[in-house]
Amino acid sequence: MKVVVTGAAGFIGSHLTERLLEEGHQVVGIDAFLDYYPRKVKEGNLRQAREHASFRLIEGQLQDLDLQELLEGAGQVYHLAAQAGVRSSWGEDFRLYTDNNVLATQRLLEAAVAAGTPRLVMASSSSVYGDSPELPLRETTPCQPISPYGVTKLAAENLAHLYGRLHGVPVVSLRYFTVYGPRQRPDMAFHRFLRAARDDQAITLFGDGEQTRDFTFIADVVEATRAAADSGRPGCVYNVGGGERISLNRVMALIGEVTGRRLRVNRGTSQKGDMRDTFADTSAAAADLGFRASMSLRDGIGREWSWIEGIP
Numbered sequence: 001m002k003v004v005v006t007g008a009a010g011f012i013g014s015h016l017t018e019r020l021l022e023e024g025h026q027v028v029g030i031d032a033f034l035d036y037y038p039r040k041v042k043e044g045n046l047r048q049a050r051e052h053a054s055f056r057l058i059e060g061q062l063q064d065l066d067l068q069e070l071l072e073g074a075g076q077v078y079h080l081a082a083q084a085g086v087r088s089s090w091g092e093d094f095r096l097y098t099d100n101n102v103l104a105t106q107r108l109l110e111a112a113v114a115a116g117t118p119r120l121v122m123a124s125s126s127s128v129y130g131d132s133p134e135l136p137l138r139e140t141t142p143c144q145p146i147s148p149y150g151v152t153k154l155a156a157e158n159l160a161h162l163y164g165r166l167h168g169v170p171v172v173s174l175r176y177f178t179v180y181g182p183r184q185r186p187d188m189a190f191h192r193f194l195r196a197a198r199d200d201q202a203i204t205l206f207g208d209g210e211q212t213r214d215f216t217f218i219a220d221v222v223e224a225t226r227a228a229a230d231s232g233r234p235g236c237v238y239n240v241g242g243g244e245r246i247s248l249n250r251v252m253a254l255i256g257e258v259t260g261r262r263l264r265v266n267r268g269t270s271q272k273g274d275m276r277d278t279f280a281d282t283s284a285a286a287a288d289l290g291f292r293a294s295m296s297l298r299d300g301i302g303r304e305w306s307w308i309e310g311i312p
Helices: 011-022 039-045 067-071 091-114 148-167 189-199 218-231 248-259 283-289 297-309
Strands: 002-006 026-031 055-059 076-079 119-125 171-176 202-206 212-214 237-240 245-247 264-268
Touching: 002 011, 011 026, 011 039, 011 218, 067 091, 076 091, 076 218, 091 119, 091 148, 119 148, 119 218, 148 171, 171 218, 189 202, 189 248, 189 297, 212 248, 218 237, 218 283, 237 283, 245 248, 248 297
Parallel strands: 002 026, 002 076, 026 055, 076 119, 119 171, 171 237, 202 264
Antiparallel strands: 212 245
């Protein structure tokens, strides 16, 4: 079928696009190539997709494009485009987040109504939960984000729910928990840590290192995202996590074991907006999507390390 992927040149979007092309779909990829990180990185992400005859790339912001025309005839839409980054969402840059995470989502939902309500999968984030005392985090856990970024992702979820209830758009939202693997964004932790190990550079670790995360390998995220389009229940939200809660100090040790190199760590103070702990209850995704994370953290770090060794 014809499918549309927003954010197709990004970390998750490029992997998903390749998977859809392998399955024989006609893929329309949309990306604004925002300058959050270098364009050449995103161009590299799309290299394989652009060799495929069934791929078409549209460059532009969702707020500016004729989305109804692009969505016309699509059976599925995957909305991965967003302004990323928790720490940079404060202050004057907040407008980038409202424009690219909230307004862009509203424009896409309006276009989906006009185009005949294709199935839509929307990428959300564990950041919507904030510092909940309840672990593991369930979809029913109250959402109290502690960063402007988290606020905009929750607003996008609420818009999706609204358009589903009032306009019949069959939307499924996925709350991704710290995705990692080959093509991870340069600002993300594993990318920075592994590059520092490769180049024998020091890293800065904010906080005491005992904060915990649920890390999810990119291939598992793609599996869950594809399953959500086919079997997710419209109107539902699903956690997508790796199934393991681990401290950042333990991550440092694992990276040393995998790379054979000891990281030099400078300690910094905790940053506003950073959650203390995340850990996903994925029982809903298991029941409805058949999702279960298959990649261990050690093996996943090894995959990303192999990729890091091969890039400039």
